[in-house]
Amino acid sequence: MTAVVAVADVLAVLLLAAGCFFVVAGTLGLLRFADLPTRLHGVAKADNLGLGFITAGLVVHALAHGGGIAGGGGGAGGIVAKLVLVWLFALLGTAANSHLLAAPARPEPGAEEKPEREPGPGPGPETTPEPEAPATREAP
Amino acid sequence: MSPASVLDVVLAAAVLAVALVAVLLPSRRGAVSAFLVLGVVLAVLWARLDAPDIALAEAALGSGVAGALLMDTLTADPARPGRRAGRTAVVVGLLAGAVALAALTVVVRAVPDEPSLLPAAVAEEIHGAGADHAVTAVLLNFRSLDTLLEAAVLVFAAAGAGALVRTPVRAPDPVPAPVTALARVLLPALVLLGTWLLLAGTSRPGGAFQAGAMFAGALVVAFVAGARFAASQGTAARAWTVAGVLAFVALAAGTAMLGQGWLVLDPRWAGAAVLTVETVLAVSIGVGLAQVFVANSEARRVPS
């Protein structure tokens, strides 16, 4: 039994490390890519993959060690279900946010191809796409 | 007390660094983004400090509701270059800050290292308090006067923000398709989560405040998705906003006249009373915070 737990721990650490790698890669893309669509591309894909790996790592950990308090008394099953739900909601949120942020930047069909924003040398936090943007739409 | 581990030091450094970034960045957008990051780092710190209730509330209210409000300000108002404080003001401010920090450090170090007697007192009285979870029992029974006044503060905030609205609030129209799709999934999930947090709060982390934040989130999502009921600032919304205080006052008056004194709950019906007040309070907090948000989205509009 302890050997199984040890293997599961190693697997969980590997999955978490892989998840961290992809999240860092996605953040790098957010900071270094030139314009809005490529930035969204980097963040939406890499971060969700990273979050998926982290979720998988935590699921493995929960299965190996039982749910604890976060399992809500239901053992590992409850916590696994919650983790998967968190991941699914994050996927949904990213999809909707990316669409909303990218839609105004998309050139009209037939219109002249024009970059939304001039590629800058070192974009700081000022140019970070805001995840909450859909909640901020003004009434006309 | 255990010596500081590496994780504690890293976490403390992260909190301080993000706090400094949040106040030092000159642009509004940068400051607000850093504040959102601070909320995430703080939630980790709260979890580390054995405070899951606070971590939940921080994620839902400190980062969630306050973050959404701050974000909304960004897109509504183009950031204008703020004037900078004069050099004298900066020097005086930094000196005063250093003195205040030194004084505060001396004061908090003088706090005795022994644990306070309150946890033992709570553990002694919790049977018959109406909630098995200690934080909920403190909020709704032992220190319910605090909670009553807090609900009153919320009413004042909602009334104040509502008073700044000069045009009738209208729900956004047209609504982008992804917002509608997201709202269809999020609304039932948020209502379910809020109800669960409310009911679970009697026996484990959760409770009226976290549930209220979920209800507020649901109403804000409905408002953004164009639902007319969420944009309403009519009588029903106002009634729900004050309902939390009124329920509390009714409980206080009832216990004062018929029971053993102001807000003294009899163990026989304490559970029912706590859950009833909590439910009204959660909906009240939800509607109140949503009112603040809706008022914010209209407060800058000039009457035409």
Add this chain to the structure above:
Amino acid sequence: MTRLELLLALGCAVLVVGLVAHLLARDLVRRVVALNVASAGVMIVLLVLATRGTEPDPVAQALVLTGIVIMAAITGLALALVRRVEAPEDEEAP
């Protein structure tokens, strides 16, 4: 240095950073952000003091929970005031 001392110092530092920034910032939104940072410092101090015993102190935690709700509500009111102050008509007013 124990964890208690480290995190108490952190709480004081965050409180002072927020307060000084709140008093020095001219931009109204940044002032609101700074006030939120200061309140985070107070919460850190209270929650660290709550961990002195074997069980976390529920009274201090309830106090902080109340504080978080009040801070969210006050932030909303403050931002509504900011918007009203910066509304276009007020700029043109004599």
